[in-house]
Amino acid sequence: MKQQPRLYQIGNRHREILLHPTGHDPVHKGRVPFTRRHWLKWRTRHNPHTLAVEKRLADKKPLWWAIALGALVLSAPFLSNSGLSIAAIFCMYAAINVLWTLIIGTAGIFSLATMAVVGLAGYAAAAANVYLGVPWPFMLLIGGVTGLVVGALLAIPSTRLDGLYYALLTLGIAEICRVFIQQLKALGPSNGSINSVGSFIPGDWFLQREGLLLGFGMAFLLLLGALTL
Incomplete structure (x- = not known):
């Protein structure tokens, strides 16, 4: 038939x-x-x-974002501990890349120093907590102000440079920040990290199932905040 x-x-x-x-x-x-x-x-x-x-x-991009994020949230309780860590890291890097689109797409500035700005803000907040005893809630304010100042300083050359020249400038600044952090022995270990930083996760939940779920939830909210900007 x-x-x-x-x-x-x-x-x-x-x-x-x-x-x-x-x-x-x-x-x-x-x-x-x-x-x-x-x-x-x-x-x-x-x-x-x-x-x-x-x-x-x-x-249709917001629709695909909603489907993907909804699937991620629904599957989070069934993920392993390593899976939750990977999902939290994914959300944080996704939030950084979403905000990067504001610089390149909305502002039209071809900057390659986004990770340098985020890294300097994170180091400033962590150093204030470890070396100055600043409570972790104020780390959010310190990191935000540091990122705002560094971003404003990087935006000044964009009034004179454009396109490939500004991209090369920001790429060089990002590389200088990376080498400087690795060579700065005052931070502690040889890899340039700061240890024993305060956190919103209770000490009893550190690296436990509850703490990993809480960390994933906060990273997911960070990604949602970046998407709404």
């Missing part, structure tokens, strides 16, 4: 998300609180076959 062809409405794809709004406001879109940004980017048009008003999802 010959199989009948499956037909779709003109201009429609069977895997495309379509909404058929009702009422007198078919282009109404929900916005992120306290901003003018929309949760999803919809495009309103009339179907050329049925002449009905349709809303198509023009940008």
Whole structure:
């Protein structure tokens, strides 16, 4: 028996998300609180076959982000301890890369020193906690201010340099920061790290299942905060 062809409405794809709004406001879109940004980017048009008003999802990237992050959260309780550590590190690096898109995409500055800014902010916060006895909640403020100052200093040359020249400058600054940290013996171990840094994770939960879940949860919230910017 010959199989009948499956037909779709003109201009429609069977895997495309379509909404058929009702009422007198078919282009109404929900916005992120306290901003003018929309949760999803919809495009309103009339179907050329049925002449009905349709809303198509023009940008599907937020939808894929939501599916991937939802799957990550649902699978977190079933991951092993090493899997939770990997997931937390993934969330932190993903947040850094998402913010990097603000510099390259929104600001249009081809900077390669993003990790240097994050690293200097982290070292400043950790050093204040270990050597000055600053409580860990104030580390967030110290790290943020340090990153703001370093980022502002790096943004000054962008008024004179552009494109490849600024990228080479920021690449050189990032390499100088890496070599300086590795050679600075005052930090302690030979790998340039600072140990015994305060944390929001209780001491009894350190490297335990509860502490790993809490660390993953905070890293996930950090990624969500970066995505909403």
